[in-house]
Amino acid sequence: MNNTTAQAATLRELLRTLIRKLGVLERSEAGCCDMTLSQCNALIEVGRAGVLSVNQLADRLNLDKSTASRVSDKLVLDGQLLRQEDPNDRRYVVLKLTERGSQTYANMENRMTAYFEEVMAGVDPAERTAMLRGLQTLDAALNSDSCC
Amino acid sequence: MNNTTAQAATLRELLRTLIRKLGVLERSEAGCCDMTLSQCNALIEVGRAGVLSVNQLADRLNLDKSTASRVSDKLVLDGQLLRQEDPNDRRYVVLKLTERGSQTYANMENRMTAYFEEVMAGVDPAERTAMLRGLQTLDAALNSDSCC
DNA sequence: AATAAATTGTTGCATAATGCAACTGATTCA
DNA sequence: TGAATCAGTTGCATTATGCAACAATTTATT
Incomplete structure (x- = not known):
């Protein structure tokens, strides 16, 4: 169907520019916290999860363990994360945020929240829900595809 | 407005998972062509543009020159790109795809096209246009924000 | 016409990320 | 009890990245 081809091309182009813009945003955010992007991503994942093992962190970031x-x-060396032994299974390490890491995480969260509220404020209120639903549709479609 | 806050949070979460999934896709694609991700991105940009200068390539990829x-x-060393002197201004280099680079580019384009058609086919036809419009709305909102 | 400023691209340097394979220590399984 | 598996670490090699300084070229200024 010709229509799917054209729509697929539009989707790709939109995603390409989206990736570029979000890449800039991510790097700018990492710079704000005086961290590398990878460290930022790791801190965020631990912050969101509360506690993580090293393998779980690897899974969430799509990285080698x-x-x-x-x-x-x-991040432990920098005082942002705490590494503890798992009392139930000594193979495991438990990663969690330190007090300082919590501050860093809160700072990032606050800035990103403010940024995305600003983005959302720039969207016509009538279109916001539709925009989110569009992203949710895409999310579901990517989930059901075999690559991701 | 409480509504914007919740919607902003939803937007962030959706974008986070989107970035992760597309990151996996990109790396898988780069692996298919026996290239690094960065090389892949550069080849794609030159392919899409036809010709680019080094500075233009840097701009498009958000990289240092x-x-x-x-x-x-x-990529020149690998025979995928051709570097030529600009006859009008010898400060400039003109980058373009070689025959081999065109093949690589076409292969990537074909695979990505097929992939996104598959993604699109997994979306209810009634929702496809709305999904694309949602992404276009987001794209416009990100453009008008000061960060990107 | 001569000089200064700006632009393009390259290179040296330093830092960081990354994955694979091999390894150690711990737990589970037969 | 020994083998298999799991979690995490480390050595190794490769690659990416940006900053600053530089050379060559073009443009602007005097």
Whole structure:
């Protein structure tokens, strides 16, 4: 169907520009916290989850476990994360935010919240729900596809 | 307005998962072509533009010009790009796809086209246009914001 | 016409990320 | 009890990245 082809092309183009813009946003955010992007992403995931193992962190970030191990090492060294032994299974490490890490996380959350509220405020109220639903539709479609 | 706050939070979460999924897709695509992600992105931009200068490539990829210079160097070395002197201004380099680069580009385009058609086919036809419009709305909102 | 300023692209340097394979220690399974 | 599996670490090699300084070229100024 010709229509799907054209729509698929439009989708790709929209996603391409979206990725670029969000990439800029992410890097700017990481810069604000004096961290690398990877460290930022790791801190956010631990912040959102409360506690994570190294393997869980790797899964969430789509990284090799060795990479997750190193980035969490760095964050522990910087005082942003705490590494604890799991009392139930000593193979496991439990990663959680330190007090300082919580501050950093809250700072990032606040800035990102403010940013996206601003973005949302720039959208016609009548279109906001439709926009979100569109993203939810895409999310579901990507889930059911075999690549992601 | 409480509504904007909740909607902003939903937007962030949707974008977070979208970035993760598309990141996996990008890396998988780069792997298919036996290239690094950065090289892939550079080739795609040159392919889409026809010709680009190094600075233009840097702008499109949101990279430092030194990085753009190196990644295009690599692609020239691999025979995917051709670097020519600009006859009008010898400061400029003109980057374009070689025959081999055109093949690589076409392969990537075909695979991505097929993938997104599959994604689109998984969306209810009645929702496709709304989904695309939602992404277009977001795109416009991000453009008018000061960060990107 | 000569000089200064700006632009393009390259290179040196330093930092960081990344994945694979191999390894250690711990737990589970047969 | 020994083998298999799991979690996490480490060595290794590769790649990406941006900043600053530089050379060559073009444009602007005097």
